[in-house]
Amino acid sequence: MELRRLRADLHIHTCLSPCGELAMSPRAVVDRARAAGLDLIAVTDHNTTENAAAVIEAARGTGLAVLPGIELTTAEEVHILGLFDAGADLAPFQAEVFRNLPDIPAKRKFIRDQVLVDAEDYVTGFSPRCLFGATLLSVHDAVGLIHGHGGLAVACHVDRDSFSIVSQLGFIPPDLPLDAVEVSPRLTVDEARAAFGPFDPFPAVRFSDAHKPEEIGSVTTELVVAGPDLGELRKALAGLDGRKVVPS
Amino acid sequence: MTLNDLAARLELKAFTPGVPLDRSVSGGYASDLLSDVIGRARKDDLWLTMQIHPNIVAVAVLKDLAGIVLVNGREPAPETVEQAAKEGVVVLGSRLGTFELAGRLHGLGVKGS
Numbered sequence: 001m002e003l004r005r006l007r008a009d010l011h012i013h014t015c016l017s018p019c020g021e022l023a024m025s026p027r028a029v030v031d032r033a034r035a036a037g038l039d040l041i042a043v044t045d046h047n048t049t050e051n052a053a054a055v056i057e058a059a060r061g062t063g064l065a066v067l068p069g070i071e072l073t074t075a076e077e078v079h080i081l082g083l084f085d086a087g088a089d090l091a092p093f094q095a096e097v098f099r100n101l102p103d104i105p106a107k108r109k110f111i112r113d114q115v116l117v118d119a120e121d122y123v124t125g126f127s128p129r130c131l132f133g134a135t136l137l138s139v140h141d142a143v144g145l146i147h148g149h150g151g152l153a154v155a156c157h158v159d160r161d162s163f164s165i166v167s168q169l170g171f172i173p174p175d176l177p178l179d180a181v182e183v184s185p186r187l188t189v190d191e192a193r194a195a196f197g198p199f200d201p202f203p204a205v206r207f208s209d210a211h212k213p214e215e216i217g218s219v220t221t222e223l224v225v226a227g228p229d230l231g232e233l234r235k236a237l238a239g240l241d242g243r244k245v246v247p248s
Numbered sequence: 249m250t251l252n253d254l255a256a257r258l259e260l261k262a263f264t265p266g267v268p269l270d271r272s273v274s275g276g277y278a279s280d281l282l283s284d285v286i287g288r289a290r291k292d293d294l295w296l297t298m299q300i301h302p303n304i305v306a307v308a309v310l311k312d313l314a315g316i317v318l319v320n321g322r323e324p325a326p327e328t329v330e331q332a333a334k335e336g337v338v339v340l341g342s343r344l345g346t347f348e349l350a351g352r353l354h355g356l357g358v359k360g361s
Contacts, residue, residue: 076301138301138325161283169303170282 036217057119065228
């Protein structure tokens with residue numbers, strides 16, 4: 001199978017995240033991702049996968065591939081990205097996340113509306129619980145839960161002072177089976193390595209962590225893969241069969 | 249003041265019964281960000297935290313801390329107890345929150361920097 005270079009931005013919030021702009025609707029995300037020349041994106045709202053299906057649907061027929069995902073907050077307040085197959089039934093996964101997320105009502109005074117939408121940008125509801133809270137899942141439980149549903153687990157923005165595995169836990173636990181670490185848009189991978197030491201054995205990726213449309217695709221990672229899907233991404237992160245992450 | 253004295257006076261629970269409590273405590277530090285503890289805690293400090301992950305044991309060893317106190321009635325993860333026993337790190341527990349426990353420690357002469 002022929003390998004090619006694809007541009008991926010796999011950390012994008014929608015209007016469902018309490019910190020995501022209302023403008024981050026499925027159509028806007030897809031339009032902006034296409035305009036930015038992206039081949040593959042992932043929808044990663046805080047502690048929820050509920051808007052992902054709408055973005056996948058909105059991208060149908062456009063040539064843009066969309067993975068459903070999540071930015072999970074662990075009990076240690078570490079953010080872990082979960083990336084799943086586009087066809088995965090994530091209802092059982094989501095139920096498990098909500099079972100572990102204390103049901104604190106969202107107070108609109110302090111956070112943005114958590115807007116549930118369909119593929120045509122119609123509002124279908126509002127998530128009533130505060131999505132930004134920490135779940136009761138440890139980092140090991142979170143990675144295990146993501147893997148158990150066929151997903152890939154990436155430690156988010158490891159160079160940041162908050163919500164990063166390094167800020168919260170001092171260092172990456174050596175027995176934590178991550179698939180990659182993400183460096184925030186603030187640093188290059190080389191700068192992050194200089195500051196934090198090598199992330200070996202984990203590959204390092206960089207994504208935009210977009211909360212507004214203009215941020216989509218501002219930071220991307222190039223993959224050498226046969227196509228834009230989770231299986232190919234898995235191989236690229238593991239460096240299998242000639243697939244790889246292009247150093248950024 | 250030794251860990252033993254403090255454990256008795258503050259009714260701390262010992263999660264690592266095999267590790268002796270004869271070590272002296274020279275100061276205290278309270279933080280839930282392990283990166284911050286690595287940067288700022290001092291040797292022989294007693295460390296107050298909410299975190300229960302096994303990495304707390306590694307941080308205590310790295311900084312040569314006198315011991316760890318888990319606040320708010322938190323229970324350590326089983327791997328944390330296992331690691332602590334192996335490394336000889338004392339892990340204690342208190343029903344009190346960080347603010348109250350730090351205040352009582354301060355009253356007993358355990359000071360921060």
